[in-house]
Amino acid sequence: MTIAVTTPTGHVGSRVVRLLLQAGVRPRVLVRDPARLDDETRARVDVRQGDLTDAEFVRRAVAGARTVFWVDPTPHTTADPVDTSLRTAAPLIEAARTGEVRRVVLLSSIGAEKRRGAGHIDALAGIEERLDTTGADVLHLRCAYFFTNLLFDLDGIAEGVLTTAFDPDRPMPWADPRDIGDVVAARLLNDAWRGRVVQAVHGPEDLTFRQVARILTTALGRPVRVDHVSDDTARDTLRAAGLPPSAIEGMVGMTAGTRDLKPEQPRDLLTTTPTSLGGWAHAHLRPLLEK
Template identity: 30%
Template sequence: MTHLVLGATGHVGSAVVDTLIANQQSVAVIIRDTQKADQFHQKGIKVIIADAHNVEELRQAFAQGDRLFILNPPADPSTDTVREETQTVNTIVEALDSSSIKKVVALSTYGAQPGEQLGDLGVLYHMEQLLSKLGKPVTVLRGAYYMSNWDSALQTAKTDGLLHSFYPANFKLPMIAPGDLGLIAAHLLMEHVESTRLYHAQGPSLYSPADVARAFEKALGRSVDCVVIPEVNWKNALISAGFSALAAESMSAMTKVTLDNPTQPDPDVLRAGTTLDEYIESIVRKEQGGNLHSPSLPG
């Protein structure tokens, strides 16, 4: 039995791959960029080159495995991200419909819901609905707000002692380390083929932007203040960071929905172990090794 991983080069997908390998599973990764193949070849992992925009390439890729992890590829923020990501969802599901894949684990998000220009909330809800009509065993894993969304705040926290946020300083929301999400997804993929349902996964606590600032303070050894960006300035802040006008609009709408209607996950939510302090400390250590360079984006 071979597990296929679509989206293996990111934080979550790489953790899925590593967990499967650690459990002595047969793994093949589906990637678009041939330049990223070496990192997998060095681990003895089979690489399948396929473009998530190409149905036939995906069909050929899916024919080479039995179970599939799906992480819909994020679009370049300078594009119309909702349109681009909806197209890849449609392509993936079309290729999957005629495949021999026996089980699917798909990564979605807290708060997924129908709606236009709601960023991942709308795109991933659309994905969930399409997958539910395939007639295949599908597990949907809705992950909380990624702790890695704060990675880009490291530089301003380090140099200016500032952390910019769209959310109020004391607004608590569920967060999860992406590595933990990948670990959970891999174990769901290894479950019995008929063991499927909708899951929510989050870290050990709820965290606020003020908690993130304190975590940076602890890891950096300097004071860090949380600066809240007013809603009226969200779109301009995103456009200044390289987002297209449409992408900025959908990101702002998604943030507004999350702020106004905090998600209440099911009571048996899956709890991950990595704390916010542990995650922030890990990215600070990585940056000190010269490996983390990102434009500053507000959380």
């Protein structure tokens, strides 16, 4: 069994690699900088060093791998993020089409089911559609809003403000990336599924941003309130940071396009994961703020 893992040092990928190793599998990891792997992990994996935006590297690195876990590496701040994501995934899709890769587990997102109109998430929708035509077995994991997205607003939270353009009173799924990694690893190790499969990862419960602020207040031991901003205010902030217009619309579109979305997959036994936001914030966010 050859399993290739992209972004093996990320929040999800690092968990996947750890679990595969504990299951007795030596994964093939596609990584730009092997030094970012800890020494023990680096000694136990098959390292393929290169850039996922290099099509020839991706073709060589996935060749002969029965299963590939694909995480789109495109930063939201990239110019033309949707086009960049689709071009980056093209070598994987071709490998699946030619039979070099027989199974793909894609880290997708809630909102991909819309297919159009959700900013950078549209790229994941496009990758889903292209993989579906290859004849390979494909699993699209449509994941909730990551707990770790809060790390991007660390300075604001330190000042007691959680800023969002989402409707602060509308519940939405939130998930711990480690729990997502657990689901990914289980699927990678299971040879029984076939065809096209879609599975959501919704986390333990749907939360509004106001509920999130109250949870953070308790977990962090400091008051946190919500600051709701408009899409235009979000655009102005991103523009002031020097982002190109296509990146701005890709980021704002993810919020605007999913604001009223009801996920295609319901919350049930298969889509619910255990880690609470309060427990995660106390273990991971609080130590960062206390520094």
